[in-house]
Amino acid sequence: MQFSLVVPLLNEAESLVELQQWIDQSLKGKSYEIFFVDDGSTDTSWEVISQLAAKYSHIKGIRFQRNYGKSQALHAAFARVQGDYVVTLDADLQDSPEEILPMKALLEENQWDLISGWKKKRYDSILFKNLPSRLFNWAARRVSGIYLHDFNCGLKVYKKEVVQTIEVYGEMHRYIPVLAAQSGFQNIGEKVVQHQARKYGKSKFGIERFVRGFLDLITLWFLHRFGKYPMHFFGLLGTLMLLLGFGFTAYLGIDKLFIHTSRRLISQRPEFYIALTTMILGAQFFIAGFLAELILKGRPHKDRYIINSSTPPHGN
Numbered sequence: 001m002q003f004s005l006v007v008p009l010l011n012e013a014e015s016l017v018e019l020q021q022w023i024d025q026s027l028k029g030k031s032y033e034i035f036f037v038d039d040g041s042t043d044t045s046w047e048v049i050s051q052l053a054a055k056y057s058h059i060k061g062i063r064f065q066r067n068y069g070k071s072q073a074l075h076a077a078f079a080r081v082q083g084d085y086v087v088t089l090d091a092d093l094q095d096s097p098e099e100i101l102p103m104k105a106l107l108e109e110n111q112w113d114l115i116s117g118w119k120k121k122r123y124d125s126i127l128f129k130n131l132p133s134r135l136f137n138w139a140a141r142r143v144s145g146i147y148l149h150d151f152n153c154g155l156k157v158y159k160k161e162v163v164q165t166i167e168v169y170g171e172m173h174r175y176i177p178v179l180a181a182q183s184g185f186q187n188i189g190e191k192v193v194q195h196q197a198r199k200y201g202k203s204k205f206g207i208e209r210f211v212r213g214f215l216d217l218i219t220l221w222f223l224h225r226f227g228k229y230p231m232h233f234f235g236l237l238g239t240l241m242l243l244l245g246f247g248f249t250a251y252l253g254i255d256k257l258f259i260h261t262s263r264r265l266i267s268q269r270p271e272f273y274i275a276l277t278t279m280i281l282g283a284q285f286f287i288a289g290f291l292a293e294l295i296l297k298g299r300p301h302k303d304r305y306i307i308n309s310s311t312p313p314h315g316n
Contacts, residue, residue, distance in 0.1 A: 003032035003100070004083030004160075008073035009091035010038075013045040014200035019093055020052055020059065026097035034059045035077040036091070040067035071173040078163040086163045090154035092198055099193045103157045106191055113162050113185035116148055116177055117155035117193035139214060143221050144178045148190050151175065155193055159185075171216045178220055234289030241282030248275035 005023060009016070016036065023034060036049045038061065049061040062076050074088065085104055089095040099117065107115045122133075133152065140151045152174050166179045177188050226233040248271050256266055266272050 001033060001083040002030050003027065003085050003087055003104075004077075004081035005032060005034045005087045005089065005097075005100075006037065006074060006077040006081065007034065007089060007091045008037045008039055008070050008077075009041065009045060010067060011041045011043045011045060012091040012200070013041070013043045013048050015091055015093045016045065016048045016052065018199075019091055019097075020056075022093070023097045026100060030101075032058060032083060033081075035080065036061050037073040037077050038063045039070065039073045040064045069171060069173075071168045071170055074173055074176075075168045078168065081160065081163065084160055086158045086160055088154060088156050088158075092200070094196045094198055095153075095155040096194050096196060099155060099191070100157065103155075103191050103193075107157055107159075107189065110187070110189055112187045112189040114156060114158040114177065114180055114187075115189040115191055116150065117153040118148070118150045118190050119153050119195040120149070120192045122195050136214065140175070140178075140217055143217050144175070144181075146177055146181055146188060148177060148188070150190075151177065153193070170219075171212050172220065175216065175220050230292035231289035234285045234292065238282045238285030238289065241278045241285060243282075245275045245277075245279030245282060248272075248278070 007019070020034065023032075036052070036059065038046045038049060046061070046063050049059075049063075052059045053061050060080075062073075062080075064073070064076075078086065085107075087100050089097065089100075095117070103115050103117070106112075133150075137149060137151055141147050156176065158180075162180050162183075162185050165183050165185070166176065168176060168179065172179060181188060222233070252266050252269065252271055252275065
């Protein structure tokens, strides 16, 4: 098996047959399988996938009973792929399957672990998609240190061992290159790909995805920096808070005993409450750090979810 194509989708029934035909034409003469992952569609997407799977043995379907998100859809398919190269692309016909073979050739030529598409010319709204996407990609490059122009491009080609090593969870599908780099796959490339205008339906992503994307980026940076040793983060904050609290406490004691002995009670001064608050916060940060260390040492962290599915013929 040369290629495993993973196509996550949500309410894309109109485009699936056309996409399947486009893929078959683009990969003619190659051995490949296609995983259509129905992420809780409410239209007839699953019926179309079932019909395609019954007709073609290289087409397989995975169905979620409700919408879990693109990351979980990719993760479910990554666990089942058999091809030497794994390709991800969107089901809306905006990613061209004709780019797969040139991307794979470029990946082999440069001995990359994965290659990401770059939609240099986009057919999306400038205000609501292009500009936020540029800002998002700039921030992702700055935080991750990986200089890709288009982190969120759905068209990517991976070596099989990459997708079988990383764990895509939450909303981290945008940062698969970052997850791969953190897992030791540092050879990451990029290729300009043709972006198609949407032919059917409408986009399933709104402006809120960029807000979630930035929050996920902060999470990814934190886990990369402190994921193995959370006490280094919480302990530092706890130490600063405790030092600040002890400093105010010492100041209040010295001032009351030796300088202004006739002043009002210490408990009536604002410095007392600052000292009390910072010391409590410092202790809580230390407790959070200890608990994080215990959880981390006690068991490996893996997010789990349940797939309830009816499998079409030849499906998984």
